[in-house]
Amino acid sequence: MTFWLDIAAFALKALLIVAAFGAVVGLVASLKRRDSARDCEIEVRSLNARYDRMRDDLDEEILDKKERKALAKARKREANARKRAASGAENADKRRIFVLAFKGDPMATSVERLSQEIDAVLTVARPETDEVVLRLNSPGGTVTGYGLAAAEIGRFRARKIKVTVCVDQVAASGGYMMACAGDRIVAAPFALVGSIGVVAQTPNLHRFLKKNDIDYEELTAGEFKRSISVFGEITPAGREHAIGKIDDIHAAFKAFVASRRPGVDLAKVANGDVWLGGEAVGLGLVDALATGDEWLFGLKDEARLFEVTIAARKTLLQQALGRLGFDEASALAPQGAAIAGALARAFGAARRG
Numbered sequence: 412m413t414f415w416l417d418i419a420a421f422a423l424k425a426l427l428i429v430a431a432f433g434a435v436v437g438l439v440a441s442l443k444r445r446d447s448a449r450d451c452e453i454e455v456r457s458l459n460a461r462y463d464r465m466r467d468d469l470d471e472e473i474l475d476k477k478e479r480k481a482l483a484k485a486r487k488r489e490a491n492a493r494k495r496a497a498s499g500a501e502n503a504d505k506r507r508i509f510v511l512a513f514k515g516d517p518m519a520t521s522v523e524r525l526s527q528e529i530d531a532v533l534t535v536a537r538p539e540t541d542e543v544v545l546r547l548n549s550p551g552g553t554v555t556g557y558g559l560a561a562a563e564i565g566r567f568r569a570r571k572i573k574v575t576v577c578v579d580q581v582a583a584s585g586g587y588m589m590a591c592a593g594d595r596i597v598a599a600p601f602a603l604v605g606s607i608g609v610v611a612q613t614p615n616l617h618r619f620l621k622k623n624d625i626d627y628e629e630l631t632a633g634e635f636k637r638s639i640s641v642f643g644e645i646t647p648a649g650r651e652h653a654i655g656k657i658d659d660i661h662a663a664f665k666a667f668v669a670s671r672r673p674g675v676d677l678a679k680v681a682n683g684d685v686w687l688g689g690e691a692v693g694l695g696l697v698d699a700l701a702t703g704d705e706w707l708f709g710l711k712d713e714a715r716l717f718e719v720t721i722a723a724r725k726t727l728l729q730q731a732l733g734r735l736g737f738d739e740a741s742a743l744a745p746q747g748a749a750i751a752g753a754l755a756r757a758f759g760a761a762r763r764g
Contacts, residue, residue, distance in 0.1 A: 451721050453531050458510065458707060458716035506714040507541045510707065515549025515586050519556025526563050527721045538571040542714075545576045545593060546703045549586030551606060554660055557585025561667070564592035577703035578602045583685050587696075588664060591671040597706050598688035598697045605696055607668060608683025609661045611653065617644045672696070 470482055509532045513525050532543060545564065551557060567574045576582070576593035583606035590596050590604070598604055620627050620642060627642045638649035665681045675695040680686075691697040701709075707716060 451527060451723055453528075454720045454722055456718045458718055459711055462708070462711050507537070508544055508707075508710060508714045508716050509536065509541065510544045510546065510716060510718045512546040512720070513549065513560070513589070515547075515552060515557070515560075515589075517552035519549075519552050519560050519585065522556060522560045522563065524721050525560060528719050529563055529566055531721070532719060533566065533570060533572075536567075536570070536572050541572060543567055543572060543574045544703075544707060545574060547576050547578055547582050547586060547590055548580050549583070549589065550581050551584025551586045551588075554585070554609070557588050560585070561588050561592040564589060568592075568594070575706070577701075577706050578604060578688070578697075579703050584608065588667060591668050595699070596697045597699045597701050597703075598691060599702045600688045600700050602688040603685045604688065604691045605680060605685040606683055607664060607677075607681040609657050609664065610683075611639075611657055613639055613641055615640070615645055616642055 467486070471479065474482060511525065511528050511532070513521055515521065536543075549557075564574060573595075574593035575595045575597060576590040578586075578590060578596065578598040579602055580599070581603045582590045582596075582598070583603055587604055587606060596604075617627075617640075629637060629640055629643045631637050635649070635652050637643065638652045639645060640649075661681075665677050668675060668681070669677060672695060680694055680696060686694060686696065688697055688700055692700060710716060
């Protein structure tokens, strides 16, 4: 009789554990549903405050006790002055510069995040007063992705908000198209810019298939539905049509550059080549030489600088698991191990009884 009571106790414990696990799974699903509509959050950081903290930290280390005491009094007066200015018209009218960043890849996958950051800035930016600095690093990629990115930057121009594009390493091809969407381009001396050209490439396995007696059929409606194919034969007419499309895209690229930078000699630069920043200034591709950090540092005394980023919002589940030392991907593994351990211990106790 005792044996069956132990079995019943074990079954009850197991049922309670399974029920608890089911409740956890349900809670996970509920939290995911609640957070699905709020998948990102805006982060704003004052670069002026960052520069001030750096200065203060250095002062604390290099000054002696007497100098630090005098500095503390000076900082207190400065803080009070800033507080008074914050409520006055002088600070309200001070130029604000919003700093965005774009790191490109072949598919321009960051364009969605850039679009959200532009949305955020446009909700508060004052036309003809505030400005934007875009820190751009991209070797280019798809026509559609970078064409969209350039169009997104053009939204600032439509609202009369000046954009300065800072290039520290590379703005080539679609990356340079994005840069041209700004009002001014600033590049580091050894940054690579240009590559005003278009490339399309694909392998063709038709002869390999034919050599190995492998048939391949590609059914299309429309003469040029598939002018270039991976497996089918590329005909002279198909190749000519594809080259024509590439030329059309190149012409549109050159027209865009000409509209944004009318002083550029396209006959000289629209050949797909790239230049260092120092060379690019002479060609009119770039307006000034400076690193992005150097450019922003030079603006800190005349404007309020705000770095704006959109980050993936942590779900309530991620926040809770983070406090427990887990991440969402690995959380269920230790939970499963704990449940298995509890079941094993309960079963062992039942057998010993």
